[in-house]
Amino acid sequence: MKKKGYFNCKLDKFENLKSKQLAILSVPTITHYKNKKDYCSSAPKILRKESQKFSKRIGSWDFDTNSIFLKKISNVVDTGNFRLSKNSKNDRNNLTKSIKELTRKRNKFLVVGGDDSVAIPAIAGLKPLSKIHLVQIDAHLDWINKLYGEKFGRSNVMRRASEMPWVNGMTQIGLRGMGTSKSKDFKDAKKWGSKIITDQKMMGMSAKEMLRGIPKNAYVYLTLDLDGLNPKEFPAVETRSPGGPGVSKIVEIIIEIGKNRKFVGANVLEFAPKKDIKNLSLNAAIRLIALLLQVLNR
Ligand SMILES: [Mn+2]
16 A cells, blocks of 8 residues: 555655645654653654544544644645754754745645654755744743753753844743743843743633734744643643643634735654553644644645
8 A cells, every 4th residue: 555644635745845735744852851851752753643633534524723624734745754864963954944945935734743853954945935933832931052061952942043044033932930030031032022921921811812923925834833732732841831821722822823914834743652641642742733734725
């Protein structure tokens, strides 16, 4: 039997992508902190396999988008598993090159990870679009300059993004509790102009209010760290942060990004399969990936 991709979409080589097709890239990891264990590089394969069970639902009614579920799946191409070398700098460059090629040709894309470090080379690849607004959903600020001697790890994401001239703005949603960020990191983020919507602030806010202020002409990229979700709905993360938005709130935000905006791509990162409880997170991740495919593929 021929191998298939997410939701049984076509699985084909990156080189064979045609214009306007929506590409899925699976990236197990990129830049590991040397003192940390691997906890999510198996995620893309597990998610792909699970999503294939839902291919039976293609044609069902999707109540999130009020449309037929994955009606345009023929336009989606799974480009397989990103090949990693033993050198994270090489891997970053290769991923950035691939994403640059996509953005230059105006292909929309979804990156399935992998840990949050995957976001850095992905955002770097958005360069050809020149004006990008990032929407980050995360329990953490990720503005640390260097951690454990590394500048491209999962806690350095938004700091590195802020240094990219094509990143014009960012909205950071869901921050709470105490991460590893210091007050200087927070001050730098504010000074740079990041719009920070903490868990406390977002209570009672609609997605529309949260995203107000994103310039109408800007391209929007969503970087979703799944630990941004409430761990009672999404326990399968390395660092469980009590509180935070549930799946429904994330759905609302994704739908809102897709409205009247140039939504070019997204990444879904930090699913740590071994930490899951009764497939709660697996199911939630599948719903969010399906929604992103629906919204990006319009
Ligand atoms: Mn995080």
